[in-house]
Amino acid sequence: MTANVCEADSTVFCARLNEVSKLFGSFAALRQVTVDLEPGRCYVLLGENGAGKSTLLRVLAGLLRPSFGTVKVFGDNAPQDARARIGYMSHAPMLYDELTAQENLRYFASLYPGRPCLAPAEALKQVGLDPALTRTLGQYSQGMRQRTSLARVLLPVPELLLLDEPFSNMDVESARQMVELLAGFRQSNRTIVITTHQREMAAPIADWVLTLHAGRVASFEPGSPIR
Amino acid sequence: MTANVCEADSTVFCARLNEVSKLFGSFAALRQVTVDLEPGRCYVLLGENGAGKSTLLRVLAGLLRPSFGTVKVFGDNAPQDARARIGYMSHAPMLYDELTAQENLRYFASLYPGRPCLAPAEALKQVGLDPALTRTLGQYSQGMRQRTSLARVLLPVPELLLLDEPFSNMDVESARQMVELLAGFRQSNRTIVITTHQREMAAPIADWVLTLHAGRVASFEPGSPIR
Amino acid sequence: MLHALWTHLVKDLRIEWRSREAVNSMLFFALLVVVLFSLAFDPRGAFSREIAGGVLCVATMFASVSALNQAWAREIRHQVLDAQRMAPTPGAELFLAKVLANFLFVSVVQLLLAPVFLVFYNLHVEGQAWQLALVLPLGTWALVANGTFFAALSIRSRNRELLLPLILFPIFMPALLAMVLATTSILTGDSDPTLWIKLLLGYDIIFTTVCLLLFDVVLNAE
Amino acid sequence: MLHALWTHLVKDLRIEWRSREAVNSMLFFALLVVVLFSLAFDPRGAFSREIAGGVLCVATMFASVSALNQAWAREIRHQVLDAQRMAPTPGAELFLAKVLANFLFVSVVQLLLAPVFLVFYNLHVEGQAWQLALVLPLGTWALVANGTFFAALSIRSRNRELLLPLILFPIFMPALLAMVLATTSILTGDSDPTLWIKLLLGYDIIFTTVCLLLFDVVLNAE
Amino acid sequence: MKKIIISLYAVATIVLMVWGFYQAIYVAPEEQTMHEVQRIFYYHVPSAMVAFLFFAVSLIGSIGFLGFRRSRAVWAQISDAWALAGAEVGVVFCTIVLITGPLWGRRAWGIWWTWDARLTTTLVLWLIYVSYLLLRRFAAGPQVQTLAAVLGIFGALDVPIVYMSNRWWRTQHPAPVFGGGPDSGIKDPAMLAAFGWNVLAWLAWGVLILVLRYYVERQQQKIAEHEAQEALNA
């Protein structure tokens, strides 16, 4: 783990988007987005519905390729070549309904061979779930699912953490706990990108706030407490 | 048309919900909702996501049957028996993608035999669309689709108009026009129920504001201008 | 009363005409099934005439099921079905129009496929060919009427594409049997198909009536 | 290298074991098809042995297609596929594990169906029965490997349940032909099936290789 | 300039087709066993050859698309246009084979169709490429080209089987005329000449359609690209 952190340290940028545009057919979801993400910072992405936040995260995760422009992560890599070092959590839980949380996590952990992963039970505890639960994920509530999903992302200890509305189904108290957890992450020099509609939730750790509007960067400013 | 209006006039209540509850499995979407709707009034339904607004409208439309309690419209009718007199517009456009707006409207108009309907072209003009457009609905933008959907609802000149977030994809100017149109409707003694998240949009015509919270009526108060 | 039926029918035909998706994919699918069956049951053998009727019926069946699965897709997509339920016209007409439209599609496919089929199986009809013009529509009607009904019933389930054949096939079996036996006896000229034709007719009348009566229940089920 | 393959396989088997949905519905479907075919092609006739091989293969095929359509459903439902794409393990292993799992399911169905089939068609094997234990797995593998691949390919299209058979059947036809001919010659004992078995083997090797090579392209296609 | 070349080429093609027709019907000698029907040979076999060639074009286009799609967008689009054009025009020629074959078979064998290896594999080839075209219609979005390219590669696997089918198996369909056994090949020079002219004519005609189809597809790609640019700048 320490080795990885140093690796992330040695590059000046954790991720670099250069004039990135993404078209779906003739609809432009992202337009000429240029952003540099520094390691050890937390970026909060804001914007109305359809502004392109999720699309931007998926481009960073390497799940979508930009129509124009380039994306580089950890120096000069394409995101596809550094998949083990990127964690991505989307709107959907990305977990199997038919398995328990532990089974899900054990499964995903073993897809990262050669990478020191957290123990599933530990990851579950981190997100405030009881590892002893034997219900399958299909019987979890929306909020519990979201936590399990977060645990899945934390498993391989990624250096770049992409979270799409992680708090949307959590109550305020759990969301606060999550933010604290993420704050710890940031201190070990990992980069976090969060999209959210509840700006005040993420405010305590927001180093930078990036606002998208109709696919364009509308503003990029240092994080600030709630106005 | 005039005959219909008189008919609506003669009953004291346009719709009457008595202790209506709606369960989905073991989840209660509506809990003991009791409301009377008077003819010629406009009711605005507020509430967070999942509060039960759409469910309430669907119960009023007769598309869902309440698990407990009774719904009566236009005197002592079940909503199912007065379908021709109720207009319902949901989140989804409820129109065929493969037909043009005119074709869609002509089709739906002919499903109301014996009821004096508006001419499709006229209905389209009312909602601010050009009746001459020959594109099929699949090529319309979200906002245009929503207007066509509104035109579909207006066609059979319903006495009870149920609109589920009619302004959600419209720009402010068009929404204002829509509100004016609806205001005219209300004057001819028709009842309107609107759900919306943009309370200030509907404020000019809101006679009553009904707020739902977790399936319960949280407040029911006379409409007021924006605070 | 039949005004709404006509309206629904015209709408369905117009939409299909715009994309021709259902007919095209059904045609190709039926062609595939005929070819597959020819590979599986070598029609050069002495018994080709004996099995040709079965192949034709089963090919029609599989092709129709693939199309019937999509029968209500357009109504589901943008919740148009809710608009249909709100309209003060009887559901039976909606159902009948759908059945008629699908019946037309399947019949078109059958007509186009018939020559291919005759060529592949080197067939010439021994019995009275005009009876085929009775048997095939009757059998197709049985298939399409039940199929449309059960497609409406299964659209609400999670894996509906799987469900439809599982419900439809057992119900359709008597009609299939009658259809196959009638076709075979016409093709071979061995026996008289009238009994089977009557049976098909009876099946059609009973099942269509029941479907019509129960469709409103299915349509308005929550 | 095969570590991830094993992980995927265990996961798929465990999920199937919890619900047994795929095997159950496939079994029922295959049973229906066998019954339907028995109705369509009277198995009392003199040629029942000639067509039994074809019926068995075609029943397997239709049943598998209905299950293969659902092969990736779990991965699609909650976007798990995206998580798979993010993992640093080769897509080929994911593919191979899916194929293995589906191969097991279809084989189970075949084993359960075989006695029913023998009874319905009054069969006893004239040729060398052990060769069947070679032909059926080879043919099933051809079907499942291609089917899994093209199911992954067609999940991205609008009406995917329709598309899968349309793409899969033509590609699978050579293997089906070899499978049917081999089965029939084993059942009747008329001719030597070795040529067909070799052909099946060649088909399996070539197509599985191509599928493995191209799966990453399909998985990561946007 | 481009237009003039294409027009000249089209005229030359028509002249060739007429000349080929003349050669096949009036010049080539009558065959001893099959008599006049044998003349359909001059259409049947060249069409099959052209179809094979165009499916090969489609294969190369598909591979090219997969190779270039990450690195050179323009080349990838060009490859894709060739892949589509090759498959579409190939299907047309394959259809001609499937129509002329039975017409010939009806006279030569007394039946329209039989399930021997050559006929079956040809039919399967046609079905595969029709499904390729269906995929291009049904699947939407930018991934269509990738998925179609994958299917194109699978489809091409069948071409060698068709070609070898009457070499591997004993078929009712005539044994190979060229490259079959030691005594294969056309003996009569007039027949060979007629055959050669017809191959040339059909090839020229096929290439004309292929290029036109390619051109239309490129044009459509450019329009789509233009629309995308507009959307981006809007």
Ligand code: HEM
């Ligand atoms: C009924 C459907 C038929 C189909 C689908 C078909 C298909 C083909 C194909 C694909 C070729 C390949 C040409 C090549 O290898 O370059 C071919 C060649 C040929 N066909 Fe047919 N054919 C059919 C019927 C017939 C009939 C009835 C005859 C004559 C009795 C015939 C005579 C030939 C000859 C002489 C060749 C050239 C032999 C060779 O080079 O392989 N074909 N046919």
Ligand SMILES: Nc1ncnc2c1ncn2[C@@H]1O[C@H](COP(=O)(O)OP(=O)(O)OP(=O)(O)O)[C@@H](O)[C@H]1O
């Ligand atoms: N696969 C796709 N195909 C076509 N359009 C898409 C696709 N994915 C996203 N879009 C469109 O791109 C735009 C941006 O979508 P995106 O999901 O990035 O928005 P968002 O900012 O995350 O919104 P939300 O807050 O609602 O999640 C939307 O208009 C959406 O319709």
Ligand SMILES: Nc1ncnc2c1ncn2[C@@H]1O[C@H](COP(=O)(O)OP(=O)(O)OP(=O)(O)O)[C@@H](O)[C@H]1O
């Ligand atoms: N068919 C259904 N089956 C199960 N649960 C349902 C169904 N329809 C609605 N619900 C649940 O009922 C609750 C109320 O839903 P409803 O659509 O009425 O909310 P809403 O107030 O309209 O929310 P929104 O503002 O998001 O539209 C939600 O929690 C929803 O998940």
Ligand SMILES: [Mg+2]
């Ligand atoms: Mg989003």
Ligand SMILES: [Mg+2]
């Ligand atoms: Mg709602």
